[in-house]
Amino acid sequence: xxxxxxxxxxxxxxxxxxxxxxxxxxxxxxxxxxxxxxxxxxxxxxxxxxxxxxxxxxxxxxxxxxxxxxxxxxxxxxxxxxxxxxxxxxxxxxxxxxxxxxxxxxxxx
Amino acid sequence: xxxxxxxxxxxxxxxxxxxxxxxxxxxxxxxxxxxxxxxxxxxxxxxxxxxxxxxxxxxxxxxxxxxxxxxxxxxxxxxxxxxxxxxxxxxxxxxxxxxxxxxxxxxxxxxxx
Numbered sequence: 001x002x003x004x005x006x007x008x009x010x011x012x013x014x015x016x017x018x019x020x021x022x023x024x025x026x027x028x029x030x031x032x033x034x035x036x037x038x039x040x041x042x043x044x045x046x047x048x049x050x051x052x053x054x055x056x057x058x059x060x061x062x063x064x065x066x067x068x069x070x071x072x073x074x075x076x077x078x079x080x081x082x083x084x085x086x087x088x089x090x091x092x093x094x095x096x097x098x099x100x101x102x103x104x105x106x107x108x109x
Numbered sequence: 110x111x112x113x114x115x116x117x118x119x120x121x122x123x124x125x126x127x128x129x130x131x132x133x134x135x136x137x138x139x140x141x142x143x144x145x146x147x148x149x150x151x152x153x154x155x156x157x158x159x160x161x162x163x164x165x166x167x168x169x170x171x172x173x174x175x176x177x178x179x180x181x182x183x184x185x186x187x188x189x190x191x192x193x194x195x196x197x198x199x200x201x202x203x204x205x206x207x208x209x210x211x212x213x214x215x216x217x218x219x220x221x222x
Contacts (some may be wrong), residue, residue, distance in 0.1 A: 030209065042201055042213035043152070087151060095140050095205040099151040
């Protein structure tokens with residue numbers, strides 16, 4: 001079966017660092033996406049990891065371990081506008097993408 | 110990335126009726142998809158909209174309920190037929206770009222009474 005697990009909710013403080021974990025078990029794996037979705041809006045692309053390791057993009061970094069079926073999204077210097085849902089998604093081949101249920105992040109002052 | 114628009118942005122419909130959602134892209138794209146996002150849940154792929162041929166539906170979704178058109182490389186429609194309250198959801202179209210990345214339209218919020 002296809003399974004993507006991530007925490008339902010997290011709370012962090014403005015200026016802090018937060019790590020959102022994602023574990024997956026899928027029948028195929030081409031790469032792993034992270035998307036950000038603000039309430040009432042469409043998901044927007046954040047990152048795509050194909051190889052193991054850490055990829056940094058400004059305040060956001062994404063890590064992948066294919067052998068462990070594990071990824072995390074690291075958000076540094078949190079801002080209030082980072083309050084959103086973060087979706088972990090696995091590309092299983094071609095454009096076939098399976099989405100996790102998302103982690104709702106609340107950033108407090 | 111492509112600019113994607115959807116119409117309508119939201120609608121309230123009576124059960125038993127049908128609604129057609131339009132998705133327009135500002136450039137030609139090969140891959141277009143339709144997703145559903147039910148309240149508090151993640152995205153579920155309904156189908157891949159194929160230009161010039163029938164859409165490819167995912168398990169649990171059928172053409173009679175969700176007919177899809179894709180007349181050209183910039184436009185697609187999704188119809189939600191014979192609606193029931195369980196169809197209340199956000200419907201999103203997306204386009205595939207490089208590295209299998211998808212970009213999403215703004216979504217159509219549907220409420221069925």
